[in-house]
Amino acid sequence: MMTVVFFRAFLGALVTALYFAGTSPRKLIPRKRDFPLLFFYGAFSVSLMYAGFFFALNTISVALTEVIFYTFPLMIALFSFAITRERPSKAQYCAAILTFAGVSLAVLPSLKSGFQAAPAGIFWAFGAACACASYMLLGRKAAHTGNIDAGTLFLYGMVFGTLALGGAKTFFYGWQDVLQGFSLPQWGWLLYVCLGGSLGGYSLFYLGIPKVPATVAGVVSAVEVLVAISLSAALNKEIPFTEEFLGAGLIILSILVAALGNRIFPHKHSS
Numbered sequence: 001m002m003t004v005v006f007f008r009a010f011l012g013a014l015v016t017a018l019y020f021a022g023t024s025p026r027k028l029i030p031r032k033r034d035f036p037l038l039f040f041y042g043a044f045s046v047s048l049m050y051a052g053f054f055f056a057l058n059t060i061s062v063a064l065t066e067v068i069f070y071t072f073p074l075m076i077a078l079f080s081f082a083i084t085r086e087r088p089s090k091a092q093y094c095a096a097i098l099t100f101a102g103v104s105l106a107v108l109p110s111l112k113s114g115f116q117a118a119p120a121g122i123f124w125a126f127g128a129a130c131a132c133a134s135y136m137l138l139g140r141k142a143a144h145t146g147n148i149d150a151g152t153l154f155l156y157g158m159v160f161g162t163l164a165l166g167g168a169k170t171f172f173y174g175w176q177d178v179l180q181g182f183s184l185p186q187w188g189w190l191l192y193v194c195l196g197g198s199l200g201g202y203s204l205f206y207l208g209i210p211k212v213p214a215t216v217a218g219v220v221s222a223v224e225v226l227v228a229i230s231l232s233a234a235l236n237k238e239i240p241f242t243e244e245f246l247g248a249g250l251i252i253l254s255i256l257v258a259a260l261g262n263r264i265f266p267h268k269h270s271s
Contacts, residue, residue: 042160052128060121075133106247
């Protein structure tokens with residue numbers, strides 16, 4: 001998994017840098033004063049989001065990983081005012097609470113079984129959620145204030161993420177698997193995860209995040225939960241527990257609440 005997440009960041013950074021070199025060279029050179037934020041964004045937000053999610057999948061189901069990971073909209077709702085100065089609406093708070101309720105329901109099977117091997121997976125999933133919340137909030141702040149170009153933030157987030165993940169891999173795992181080489185199918189799946197699932201998905205995220213509040217972006221992206229659980233059941237025969245399925249349903253409901261917004265909680269106009 002560490003090899004996958006390293007190449008996920010490395011190939012994403014490489015392709016993005018080559019693209020900017022040909023289209024917007026100025027995005028390749030950040031200002032010196034931006035380096036502390038870029039370093040934190042990459043070394044914490046990107047690396048922990050990538051590694052935490054994949055490490056969670058090693059010990060807990062896809063459904064439980066996804067549902068725990070989607071506590072991040074609640075974190076965004078709680079901290080968005082402090083970071084982006086955007087006060088969440090009642091509908092966004094309600095959506096975040098529904099998300100939290102969905103997670104609480106989904107972890108019940110693990111609680112009933114005494115967790116067994118689940119604690120590490122749950123820890124990594126929550127860590128990835130915290131990292132994703134900071135990833136979205138800082139990305140939204142950069143887009144909103146214009147202090148750092150969104151493309152530069154995206155690129156150097158992956159650059160510093162690559163350095164952090166590469167250092168961790170070197171220290172804890174080594175590079176023997178890479179030196180031994182991968183088969184053609186392994187390279188195919190690796191490139192798909194890195195360039196399709198990561199670079200493609202996060203490029204679309206950066207196109208959308210300047211246009212919507214961070215809380216809405218976080219909640220609406222929870223459609224990933226439904227897709228992941230469906231594909232896991234179809235491809236891996238990993239049927240979710242009833243509680244996990246219902247928890248995912250609450251998260252999908254939270255998407256509708258966030259999307260409807262003022263229709264559910266209309267603004268009161270003073271007379």
